Amino acid sequence: MEGLRLENKKKKLIDDKGKRLDGRKWDELRPISLQVGLMKNADGSAYIEWGKNKIMAAVYGPKEVHPKHQVLPNRALLRCRYHMAPFSVDERKNPAPSRREIEISKVIREALVPAVIVEDYPRTAIEVWVEVLQSDGGSRVAGITAASLALADAGINMRDLVVGCSCGIIDDHVVADLDDTEDKEGSGDMPVAIMPNLGQVSLLQVDGIFTRDQFKKAFELAIEKGKQVYAMQREALTSKFFGGEPMSTEVEEVAE
Amino acid sequence: MKKNYVVETIRKAQMVQLLVEGKRMDERALDQHRPLKIETGIIQKANGSARVTLGNTQVIAGVKIATGTPFPDTPDKGLLVVNAEILPMSSPYAEPGPPSEEAIELARVVDRGIRESEMVDLTKLCLIPGKSVVTVFVDCNIMNVDGNLFDATSYAVVSALRTAKMKKYIVKDDKVEATDDIVPVPVERTPVSVTMARIGDRLIVDPNAEEEASMDMRVTITTDDDGNVCASQKGEASTISPAHVLEAVDTSIKVGKEIRKMILEAVK
Numbered sequence: 234m235e236g237l238r239l240e241n242k243k244k245k246l247i248d249d250k251g252k253r254l255d256g257r258k259w260d261e262l263r264p265i266s267l268q269v270g271l272m273k274n275a276d277g278s279a280y281i282e283w284g285k286n287k288i289m290a291a292v293y294g295p296k297e298v299h300p301k302h303q304v305l306p307n308r309a310l311l312r313c314r315y316h317m318a319p320f321s322v323d324e325r326k327n328p329a330p331s332r333r334e335i336e337i338s339k340v341i342r343e344a345l346v347p348a349v350i351v352e353d354y355p356r357t358a359i360e361v362w363v364e365v366l367q368s369d370g371g372s373r374v375a376g377i378t379a380a381s382l383a384l385a386d387a388g389i390n391m392r393d394l395v396v397g398c399s400c401g402i403i404d405d406h407v408v409a410d411l412d413d414t415e416d417k418e419g420s421g422d423m424p425v426a427i428m429p430n431l432g433q434v435s436l437l438q439v440d441g442i443f444t445r446d447q448f449k450k451a452f453e454l455a456i457e458k459g460k461q462v463y464a465m466q467r468e469a470l471t472s473k474f475f476g477g478e479p480m481s482t483e484v485e486e487v488a489e
Numbered sequence: 490m491k492k493n494y495v496v497e498t499i500r501k502a503q504m505v506q507l508l509v510e511g512k513r514m515d516e517r518a519l520d521q522h523r524p525l526k527i528e529t530g531i532i533q534k535a536n537g538s539a540r541v542t543l544g545n546t547q548v549i550a551g552v553k554i555a556t557g558t559p560f561p562d563t564p565d566k567g568l569l570v571v572n573a574e575i576l577p578m579s580s581p582y583a584e585p586g587p588p589s590e591e592a593i594e595l596a597r598v599v600d601r602g603i604r605e606s607e608m609v610d611l612t613k614l615c616l617i618p619g620k621s622v623v624t625v626f627v628d629c630n631i632m633n634v635d636g637n638l639f640d641a642t643s644y645a646v647v648s649a650l651r652t653a654k655m656k657k658y659i660v661k662d663d664k665v666e667a668t669d670d671i672v673p674v675p676v677e678r679t680p681v682s683v684t685m686a687r688i689g690d691r692l693i694v695d696p697n698a699e700e701e702a703s704m705d706m707r708v709t710i711t712t713d714d715d716g717n718v719c720a721s722q723k724g725e726a727s728t729i730s731p732a733h734v735l736e737a738v739d740t741s742i743k744v745g746k747e748i749r750k751m752i753l754e755a756v757k
Binding site for chain 2: 338443
């Protein structure tokens with residue numbers, strides 16, 4: 234049996250009953266937990282555990298821009314760094330930023346900027362630090378989800394939160410939220426970030442082969458699952474600022 | 490570099506106005522790419538090479554083949570590395586120095602399309618599993634910038650690989666030897682990247698420099714011979730609507746078919 238597997242080289246990622254290696258259904262997310270405001274020095278922060286991902290996002294700003302020549306006269310400069318700790322992966326990762334991390338920093342920044350009302354903070358810098366302490370599949374979408382919460386926690390004016398989810402193809406099936414093994418062994422991965430209230434997509438990447446129909450299905454599933462994570466984002470914010478009680482209509486009535 | 494390129498406000502307004510009517514400044518249709526010229530075999534010392542001219546954008550790609558050790562996680566696969574350098578001569582705004590974020594993204598997005606389409610059959614480039622494999626380096630020199638480096642670079646890489654030839658390697662007594670036989674690089678597929686820009690609420694194919702300077706969002710979609718999507722990347726600090734994503738996929742499949750024909754014709 235072992236030998237046969239080696240010959241085939243590919244593990245089965247979904248069993249006959251439609252269960253994945255970790256027991257999830259095709260459209261099921263890994264367990265997610267979110268906490269807002271754990272870091273004391275940062276102006277805003279959020280910590281996410283998404284499957285085995287453990288990611289801390291912290292925001293500083295709006296603050297003075299250094300070096301000065303980078304100042305934007307009409308809006309804030311959003312800086313973003315996605316970084317993986319050397320101990321976050323199986324083999325120690327060189328702490329210097331890799332080409333992958335530089336690219337991910339760029340796409341995360343471009344996913345967050347549309348949500349931040351940068352025009353409200355001319356001549357300032359807003360810094361977003363995303364540190365991956367442990368990495369599983371889908372760390373960039375988990376990072377975005379935490380980073381947008383950290384921005385909100387810092388009290389930065391925003392049009393919407395940004396929330397990500399990745400979908401992909403394993404054993405020719407479209408599934409939601411690939412973990413590490415599924416990402417490596419699967420045949421396609423599509424990270425998507427959305428602004429749920431505005432109905433816009435702010436990050437879209439694809440690698441791996443998707444037919445036209447699989448593309449549509451995975452893309453729509455990513456949006457649907459993103460909305461599910463968005464509910465958790467809201468809960469994490471309200472539990473920090475309103476002591477775990479969701480905002481109720483009664484409060485508004487009292488205000489009247 | 491896009492940030493530095495200046496388009497007069499009045500010209501941009503004109504561009505947006507024309508787009509509402511479905512027209513472009515250079516009289517192209519919204520889904521029409523600029524004239525594409527592909528020349529192969531231009532560098533004799535390279536294993537394969539191509540010069541792609543897309544409008545005024547010009548890219549030269551060269552393939553160099555050697556042997557090396559495989560990555561630990563893919564011991565039975567050859568190595569394929571795509572690199573791109575935006576030369577200081579390519580634009581008044583380009584500077585020498587370590588690769589910019591822009592150049593890194595360019596190389597990685599092009600690499601992704603080639604890799605994920607499984608264009609090169611890397612399993613055929615394994616010599617001694619875990620020890621020795623054929624390494625394929627594709628280096629791209631961006632010679633002149635007039636927008637849409639993604640597609641021009643991708644076409645150059647695909648054309649260079651499609652025409653690349655290498656020495657036949659054999660394994661003798663656990664040692665790799667190069668023979669005098671010349672064989673083609675095991676190329677299976679022809680991925681084609683199509684980049685679109687959104688200006689106003691229109692998606693336009695193959696944006697030139699002034700269109701890129703005016704765009705809000707850019708999306709690149711690479712498709713393979715069967716019309717499957719194999720790589721994609723949204724760029725720029727703006728969003729895309731779900732309807733535009735699906736429109737972009739269909740446009741990429743359609744335009745990609747046309748361009749694939751041109752590439753295959755050029756590498757014959």
